[in-house]
Amino acid sequence: MEQLLRVAVDGLSFASYLFLVSAGLTFIYGVMRILNVAHGSLYGLGAYMAAWLVLRLWPGGAPGALALPPVWSYGVLLLAALIIGLVVGPLLERVFIQRVVDRGEVIPLVLTFALFLMLEDIMKLIWGVNPLGADLPYAMLGAVSLAGVNYPVYPFLLTGVAVVAAAALWLIINRSRFGKLVIAVIADREVSRALGIDVPRIYTFAFTLGAVLAALGGAFSAPMISVVPGVSVEVIILAFAVTTIGGLGSIGGAAIGALLVGVLRAAAVHYVPELDLFVIYALMTAILLVKPRGLFGGVEVRRI
Amino acid sequence: MGVVLETVNVTRYFGAVKAADDLSVQLAEGQTVGIVGPNGSGKTTFVNLVTGYVKPARGAVRFRGRDITPLTPRQITRLGIARSFQIPQLYLRLSVLENMLLALAIREQQHWDLWRPLKLPARVEEARCLLAQFGFDTGVDQPCAALPEGGRKLLDVALSFALRPSVLLLDEPTSGVSVEDKFAVMDRLMSVVRQSAITAVFIEHDMEVVARYAERVLVFAEGRILADGGPAAVFANPAVRTHVLGEGV
Amino acid sequence: MTLEERSLAAPELAGRRLPRALGLLEASGAVRAAVAVLVVLALVAPLLPGWLLFLLTVAFAKGLVVLGVVLLLRGDLVSFGHGLFYAAGAYTVAFALRWGVPVRDAAPLVLLGTLVATVVAALVGLFIARYRGIFFGMLSTAFTMILYSLLLKLYWLTGGTDGLAARPAGILGLQPAADTLRLTQYYFVLVLTAAVTYGAYRLAASPLGYLMRAIYDNEVRVEYMGASVRQAIYRTYVISGALGGLGGALAAVAVGHVAPDLAYWTSSGEFVFVALFGGAGSVFAPLLGAVVFEFVRNYAFKLSPYTWQLLLGSVLVLVILFAPGGLWSLLERLAQRARGGKRS
Numbered sequence: 001m002e003q004l005l006r007v008a009v010d011g012l013s014f015a016s017y018l019f020l021v022s023a024g025l026t027f028i029y030g031v032m033r034i035l036n037v038a039h040g041s042l043y044g045l046g047a048y049m050a051a052w053l054v055l056r057l058w059p060g061g062a063p064g065a066l067a068l069p070p071v072w073s074y075g076v077l078l079l080a081a082l083i084i085g086l087v088v089g090p091l092l093e094r095v096f097i098q099r100v101v102d103r104g105e106v107i108p109l110v111l112t113f114a115l116f117l118m119l120e121d122i123m124k125l126i127w128g129v130n131p132l133g134a135d136l137p138y139a140m141l142g143a144v145s146l147a148g149v150n151y152p153v154y155p156f157l158l159t160g161v162a163v164v165a166a167a168a169l170w171l172i173i174n175r176s177r178f179g180k181l182v183i184a185v186i187a188d189r190e191v192s193r194a195l196g197i198d199v200p201r202i203y204t205f206a207f208t209l210g211a212v213l214a215a216l217g218g219a220f221s222a223p224m225i226s227v228v229p230g231v232s233v234e235v236i237i238l239a240f241a242v243t244t245i246g247g248l249g250s251i252g253g254a255a256i257g258a259l260l261v262g263v264l265r266a267a268a269v270h271y272v273p274e275l276d277l278f279v280i281y282a283l284m285t286a287i288l289l290v291k292p293r294g295l296f297g298g299v300e301v302r303r304i
Numbered sequence: 305m306g307v308v309l310e311t312v313n314v315t316r317y318f319g320a321v322k323a324a325d326d327l328s329v330q331l332a333e334g335q336t337v338g339i340v341g342p343n344g345s346g347k348t349t350f351v352n353l354v355t356g357y358v359k360p361a362r363g364a365v366r367f368r369g370r371d372i373t374p375l376t377p378r379q380i381t382r383l384g385i386a387r388s389f390q391i392p393q394l395y396l397r398l399s400v401l402e403n404m405l406l407a408l409a410i411r412e413q414q415h416w417d418l419w420r421p422l423k424l425p426a427r428v429e430e431a432r433c434l435l436a437q438f439g440f441d442t443g444v445d446q447p448c449a450a451l452p453e454g455g456r457k458l459l460d461v462a463l464s465f466a467l468r469p470s471v472l473l474l475d476e477p478t479s480g481v482s483v484e485d486k487f488a489v490m491d492r493l494m495s496v497v498r499q500s501a502i503t504a505v506f507i508e509h510d511m512e513v514v515a516r517y518a519e520r521v522l523v524f525a526e527g528r529i530l531a532d533g534g535p536a537a538v539f540a541n542p543a544v545r546t547h548v549l550g551e552g553v
Numbered sequence: 554m555t556l557e558e559r560s561l562a563a564p565e566l567a568g569r570r571l572p573r574a575l576g577l578l579e580a581s582g583a584v585r586a587a588v589a590v591l592v593v594l595a596l597v598a599p600l601l602p603g604w605l606l607f608l609l610t611v612a613f614a615k616g617l618v619v620l621g622v623v624l625l626l627r628g629d630l631v632s633f634g635h636g637l638f639y640a641a642g643a644y645t646v647a648f649a650l651r652w653g654v655p656v657r658d659a660a661p662l663v664l665l666g667t668l669v670a671t672v673v674a675a676l677v678g679l680f681i682a683r684y685r686g687i688f689f690g691m692l693s694t695a696f697t698m699i700l701y702s703l704l705l706k707l708y709w710l711t712g713g714t715d716g717l718a719a720r721p722a723g724i725l726g727l728q729p730a731a732d733t734l735r736l737t738q739y740y741f742v743l744v745l746t747a748a749v750t751y752g753a754y755r756l757a758a759s760p761l762g763y764l765m766r767a768i769y770d771n772e773v774r775v776e777y778m779g780a781s782v783r784q785a786i787y788r789t790y791v792i793s794g795a796l797g798g799l800g801g802a803l804a805a806v807a808v809g810h811v812a813p814d815l816a817y818w819t820s821s822g823e824f825v826f827v828a829l830f831g832g833a834g835s836v837f838a839p840l841l842g843a844v845v846f847e848f849v850r851n852y853a854f855k856l857s858p859y860t861w862q863l864l865l866g867s868v869l870v871l872v873i874l875f876a877p878g879g880l881w882s883l884l885e886r887l888a889q890r891a892r893g894g895k896r897s
Contacts, residue, residue, distance in 0.1 A: 376776070378779055386777070393771055397766065398767065406764065409760040411779065414760060415761065417760050418756055418759050463774075
C-alpha cells in the first residue's frame with residue numbers, strides 16, 4: 001500500500017511537469033502542424049532563468065540585496081516563465097519558424113532541431129555548465145506525512161500549477177475569442193485564411209502560449225532539480241513520447257499521456273528500475289504501431 | 305466477342321449520394337466505349353470501382369470472368385487494366401523519359417533491380433518509341449513539371465498505355481486541353497489505341513469527341529445507365545437529350 | 554534531375570567500355586571531382602598525421618550512415634532513428650569481442666555488425682514501411698530510444714554509461730603496430746567506403762532508386778503502374794539500415810569504444826543534420842557533408858566547447874532557409890560554372 005502511494009505521488013509529480021511541456025508541444029502541433037524540437041530548450045531556458053533569478057535574489061537561500069520576502073520566490077518562478085515564454089517564443093516563431101511553415105512537416109522539424117542546438121550552447125554561454133540548485137521554493141514548503149511516510153510538499157505545488165495551467169488553457173481555447181480563431185485554424189488553415197483570419201498572427205499567439213507552458217514547466221521544475229545543460233535534451237524526448245501516446249494535437253491526450261508515463265515510470269523505478277526508461281519508449285512504440293492516433297485520437301496519421 | 309470487363313449489380317454510396325446504383329455494365333473485347341453524363345453521375349466512380357480504387361457496397365467486378373472486387377489497384381493493374389486520370393498523375397520532378405522508363409521497368413517486373421540501371425539501352429529505345437507515338441520527340445529529358453496541360457494529359461495516357469493493358473480507361477483525356485488541340489490529341493490517342501486492339505473506355509464531356517471516336521456510348525445519370533448504344537442512337541434518345549444535352553429543360 | 558544520372562546509351566561515346574560499364578561515363582563534374590578527391594585521399598594518406606587520419610576515418614564511417622539516411626530522404630522519408638543501426642553495428646563488434654567469439658579480426662566483425670543491423674532493419678522495416686512524414690520519424694526515434702534504454706540500463710550486459718571496448722586483434726589478418734594502426738584503419742575504411750558508395754551510385758541509377766523518387770512525387774501513380782510502394786520503401790529501408798550498421802561497426806573499430814549515446818536521439822539527429830547539410834543530390838554528398846562536419850566540429854570545439862553547437866545549428870538554419878540542396882548543390886553549381894555551363 002505504501003509502495004503504491006509512493007508510486008502514485010512520484011508519478012503525479014513526474015506527470016505534472018511533463019504535462020506542462022507536452023501540452024505546449026501538442027498544442028503547437030495542432031495549430032501549426034509543426035513538431036517543435038526547440039520546446040525542450042524553452043523548458044531549459046525557463047529552468048535556468050528561474051534558478052538564476054532565485055539564486056540572485058536569495059543568495060544562499062537568504063534575502064539578498066533587495067531583501068525580498070522568500071515567499072515571493074514563487075512569483076519569481078512565474079515571472080521567469082513569462083519572461084522566457086513571452087520573449088523567446090515570439091522571437092523564435094517570427095524570425096525562424098514562420099519562414100518554413102508551408103514547407104511540410106519535416107523541414108520545420110529539422111529547423112527547430114537546429115534552433116535547439118543553438119539554444120543549448122546559448123544556455124551554456126549565459127549560465128555556464130555548473131549545476132544551478134535554487135532550492136529555496138522547494139525547501140520552504142517542507143514535507144508532509146502521508147500514511148506514515150514523509151513526502152516533500154513542493155511536487156504537489158507543481159501539480160497544482162499544472163492543473164491551473166490546464167484550466168487556463170481550456171478557458172483560453174474554449175471561451176476566448178483567440179480560442180475560437182485557433183479552433184478555426186486547426187480545423188482548416190486555408191478556409192480560415194479565406195475568411196480573413198490573420199493566420200500568421202494566430203500562429204505567433206499559439207506558439208507563444210506553448211512556449212509559456214514549456215517555460216512554466218522548466219521554471220517550476222528548477223527548485224526540484226539540479227539545472228544543468230542536459231535537461232532540455234532529456235525532456236524533449238519524453239515530451240515526444242507523451243504527445244505520441246496521448247495523440248498529437250490533443251491536450252487531453254497530453255494530460256492522460258503524461259499521467260500514464262509518469263505512473264509507469266514511477267512504478268518501474270520502484271519495481272524494475274532497469275526498465276524505467278524502456279517502458280516509456282516501449283509504450284510509445286506500441287501506441288504508434290497499434291493506435292497511431294494516440295489514446296485520445298489526435299491528428300490523422302499519415303500512413304498507408 | 306467476349307466480355308472482358310463487367311460490373312455486376314454494383315452499388316456504391318458516398319454519404320447519401322448513390323454514385324453507383326445497381327450498375328451492371330458489360331464491356332466487350334476490343335470495343336471503344338465513350339462514357340458521358342452530367343457531373344456527379346458516377347462516371348469517375350465507375351472507373352474507380354473497376355480499377356479497385358473504391359470498393360462497392362454491393363455487387364462484384366469481374367475481369368474475364370474472374371472476380372476482382374477485393375483486389376488492390378496495383379493487383380488490378382498487373383492483371384491488365386490500366387487507367388489515366390482526370391488530373392494527370394505524373395512524377396513531376398522526373399523527366400518525361402524517366403516516367404516512361406519506370407512504367408516499362410515495372411511492366412516487366414524489373415523494378416527490383418538494384419544493379420542494372422533504369423536506363424538500359426533497350427528500355428530507353430522502347431520508351432522513346434512509345435513517347436514518339438504520342439507526339440513526344442524532343443524535350444523528353446525535360447521534367448514533367450515543364451509540360452503544358454495537354455502534354456501532361458497525353459503523357460498520363462501514354463504511361464498507362466505503355467503497360468500493355470487489355471483494358472484502358474481514360475478519365476476525361478481532353479479536359480483542360482485547348483479547343484484547337486482537342487481533336488489533335490484524341491486523333492493521336494485513338495490511332496495508337498486502335499492499332500493495338502485493346503478495349504478503350506473514355507469519359508468525355510465533349511459530345512463531338514464522343515460521336516467521332518466511340519463505337520458505343522454509355523450515358524450515366526445518378527449512378528445508373530440512362531442509355532447504351534451507338535452514338536447516333538444514343539444522342540437521338542429524348543431522355544438523353546433532356547438530361548445530358550440539356551435540351552428542352 | 555541530378556546531373557550524374559544520365560543515359561548509359563549515349564551512342565557517341567562508344568568505345569569507352571570500362572567507364573561505361575561502371576556507369577561513370579556521364580557523371581557530372583562534381584561527381585568526377587569527388588572521385589578524384591577520394592583517389593587523392595588514398596594516395597596522400599601515408600603523409601597525413603595520425604589525428605587527421607582518425608578524423609577522416611570516423612567521418613567516412615559516419616558518412617556511410619548518412620548515406621543510408623539520404624537513400625530514404627529521396628523518398629521524402631526522414632529517419633530520426635538511424636542511431637539504432639549505428640549502435641547495433643557498433644555494439645555487435647564490442648559484444649563479439651567481449652563474449653569471446655573466436656574471430657577477433659576487424660573485417661569479419663564489421664561484417665557481423667552489418668548483418669545484425671540488417672536483420673534489425675528487416676524487422677523494424679516490416680512495421681515502419683507503412684508510415685510517412687513525421688510519424689515515420691517518430692516511430693524511428695521510438696525504436697532507437699528503446700535500444701538506448703536497454704543499452705544504458707542493462708549495465709551488467711552492456712557496460713552501461715561506461716560502454717564497452719571495441720578493439721579487434723587485427724584487420725584482414727594484419728596486425729599493425731601502434732604507429733601504423735591509424736593508417737591501416739584508414740585504408741580499410743576508405744576502400745570500403747569507396748566500394749559501398751559505388752554500390753549506392755548504382756542503386757541511385759537503378760529502378761529502385763528511381764522508384765523512391767517517384768514515390769516522393771506520386772505514390773498513387775506508382776501503385777497504378779503496378780509496383781508496391783510499401784515494398785520499395787521496405788527494401789530501401791533495409792539497405793539503409795545495413796549502411797547504418799556498417800558505419801557503426803567501422804566507427805567502433807576506429808574509436809575503439811562504444812557507448813549507449815550511439816543510440817540516443819541526438820545521435821540520430823546528427824545524421825539527419827549531416828544529410829541535409831551535405832545534401833541529398835548525390836551519393837557523394839553524405840561523404841562531403843560528414844567530412845566537413847567532422848572538421849568544423851573538431852575545430853569549433855577546440856575554439857570553444859560552448860559554441861560548436863551554436864555554430865553548427867546556425868549553419869543548418871542557413872542551409873534550410875537558403876541552400877536546401879546542401880553543400881553538394883553549391884558544389885554542383887560551382888562545377889557547372891567552371892565548365893562554362895556545358896554540362897547541365
